[in-house]
Amino acid sequence: LLHEKNLDPDALREFYTYLRSLSVVVSNQYFDNEVVREMLHELYKDNLDRGYLHYEGKLHPSTYLAVSFAAIRVSKFEWALDFIEKHKHDVAGENESQDLYRLNKALYLFGIGNYSDCLDNIPATSPFVDYLLHGKRLELKALYELRSDLLSYKLDAFKMFLSRTSQKIISPSRQQSQSDFANLLHQLSNSKPNDPKRAETILKRLQEKKQAAEWRWLLEKAKELKNT
Numbered sequence: 001l002l003h004e005k006n007l008d009p010d011a012l013r014e015f016y017t018y019l020r021s022l023s024v025v026v027s028n029q030y031f032d033n034e035v036v037r038e039m040l041h042e043l044y045k046d047n048l049d050r051g052y053l054h055y056e057g058k059l060h061p062s063t064y065l066a067v068s069f070a071a072i073r074v075s076k077f078e079w080a081l082d083f084i085e086k087h088k089h090d091v092a093g094e095n096e097s098q099d100l101y102r103l104n105k106a107l108y109l110f111g112i113g114n115y116s117d118c119l120d121n122i123p124a125t126s127p128f129v130d131y132l133l134h135g136k137r138l139e140l141k142a143l144y145e146l147r148s149d150l151l152s153y154k155l156d157a158f159k160m161f162l163s164r165t166s167q168k169i170i171s172p173s174r175q176q177s178q179s180d181f182a183n184l185l186h187q188l189s190n191s192k193p194n195d196p197k198r199a200e201t202i203l204k205r206l207q208e209k210k211q212a213a214e215w216r217w218l219l220e221k222a223k224e225l226k227n228t
Helices: 009-029 034-050 061-073 077-086 099-111 115-121 129-145 151-164 172-189 196-208 215-227
Strands: none
Touching (some): 009 034, 034 061, 061 077, 061 099, 061 129, 077 099, 099 115, 099 129, 115 129, 129 151, 129 172, 151 172, 172 215, 196 215
């Protein structure tokens, strides 16, 4: 900013809070745009250095997750791990078993392809909705990558969670995005290799369901299925 030195410190902090919120909205809307993803990561890095992400020395759990997730999405794994480890004692609301830290660590482990250790780090539940949903989806994704026989059972349990519990804690649109993820993952997991026609069908459905959670990962898996 050319004129940031002329702004009141509190006003400047509020401006960056607004800018981060706007950037997240744009990133979610244009989720296939790598430039937008990179920009969001750099914004988080800048604001972390400025001290704008901490309040009274603490990081909100959602902020901790957002920063690490943004870095992992653009494959800044070394930076993400350093951030997760360096700030694990700064997170407000952390419990004795460090479940918030463990979920962020699990995201990192999944990102580098260490699926077994990822599963070991995912907490069973969380009072924070973002962590709860990330954990459930991450478990399913890791089980898919490992070709685990547990996937079908866990997927059924996730669908049951969506139909019974999630209505009380998440919005209808967010519930739909989770449901789309579950349905598309079910289709992928029940597809056989060397079936280009089936893969094309799933790819077409993905283009119609861009609001699905984990859309980019699902697209990657569908393309792998096509090329297997």
